[in-house]
Amino acid sequence: MSVTNREVTIDSPSALLSSLADGRCTTDALFDIVRRDSLYERPIPERHRIVFYIGHLEAFDRNLLNGRLLSLRDSSPELDRLFAFGIDPVGGGLPTDQPSDWPSLDIVRHYVQQVRDEIDEGLTHLQDTNGGEFPAALLLNVAIEHRLMHAETLAYMLHRLPYDHKNAPAGAPQLTPARPQTAMVEVPAVPLLWACPVTATLSDGTTSMNGTPSTSTRSRSIVIRRRTPNI
Numbered sequence: 001m002s003v004t005n006r007e008v009t010i011d012s013p014s015a016l017l018s019s020l021a022d023g024r025c026t027t028d029a030l031f032d033i034v035r036r037d038s039l040y041e042r043p044i045p046e047r048h049r050i051v052f053y054i055g056h057l058e059a060f061d062r063n064l065l066n067g068r069l070l071s072l073r074d075s076s077p078e079l080d081r082l083f084a085f086g087i088d089p090v091g092g093g094l095p096t097d098q099p100s101d102w103p104s105l106d107i108v109r110h111y112v113q114q115v116r117d118e119i120d121e122g123l124t125h126l127q128d129t130n131g132g133e134f135p136a137a138l139l140l141n142v143a144i145e146h147r148l149m150h151a152e153t154l155a156y157m158l159h160r161l162p163y164d165h166k167n168a169p170a171g172a173p174q175l176t177p178a179r180p181q182t183a184m185v186e187v188p189a190v191p192l193l194w195a196c197p198v199t200a201t202l203s204d205g206t207t208s209m210n211g212t213p214s215t216s217t218r219s220r221s222i223v224i225r226r227r228t229p230n231i
């Protein structure tokens, strides 16, 4: 995709748009780690709930590019503002907002897709717009850097989320092995060889004690428990 402007030329348009797309994939993959029913958790008390960051990344891009590089419709001004600033804590302490204070996941996901579609549509037709105060490459790099910065902080934030709130990657080993299978097995009786002591007199008159094997009896069969771990 070529993105140029009569007054502002993006030096590496394909590279910038590719980086923006890669950044979206990176943050999408991070959110996919979290189980759907845990996206309103707050792994770090001082930070926002996870759902805020899902909308925040798109709200930032929209608020950054709209009016400076693109002319976008005001489709969801309330969500633009909510995901730009979050919900401020009362009294300056730790955040106290509840999951019910946030839009449903369907609304948030729809907002994300809507913003991405509007931005991508605008970037496709960027050559028809006039240049603004800031170079397009600068604005796109700010959007990319902001997203990657949040990818880094999301990574350590999600590290604080308990395992049972996360989706295991495909093919990952089970962390809690199943109880081992047990079964009783019989060990059959076998012949026993006993070494019988024999004293011999040697040519120098001394004696030597040797063992001479001979079959004397059979063992009794026994039953033991066999444990087979399930890994």
Ligand SMILES: [Fe+2]
Pocket: 056, 060, 146, 150
């Ligand atoms: Fe941010």
